[in-house]
Amino acid sequence: MHIGILTLSISLPGCRSLKEKRQRMGGLHERFGRHPAVAVCESGELDRLEASEWTFVAVATSGPKVEALLAEIEDKVQRGVDGRVLAATRELL
Incomplete structure (x- = not known):
């Protein structure tokens, strides 16, 4: 098994409340948390x-599959x- 960690730092200019945030x-947690191979x-x-x-x-099951999954997540978050997204860091274990 291969494990990858993606950390995204996101700027929310003008956000004035926790509800707005x-x-x-x-709904990142709901959207990506449903995938059986992803924890968020x-x-x-x-x-x-x-x-x-x-x-x-x-x-x-492979490093390239982990990389592809993390790239897909990053792309969907940016869109x-x-x-x-100010910073994105990836780590493969």
């Missing part, structure tokens, strides 16, 4: 309204979140 993040959590910037950090852990 949840709406702008677009909001891992940082919990107290800041204008920023969010999310970590995704993917498991697959589906009302914010800007």
Whole structure:
């Protein structure tokens, strides 16, 4: 088994409430948490309204499959979140 970790730092300019922050993040946990090979959590910037950090852990039978899954997640987040991805870090275990 191969494991990959993707951490995304997201800027949410102009966000004024926790409710707005949840709406702008677009239900990342529900969307990606349904995939049987992916675990997802909001891992940082919990107290800041204008920023969010999310970590995704993917498991697959090969390294390229993990990389493809993480690339797909990153692409969907960049297109589906009302914010800007400032940083994306990947780690393969």
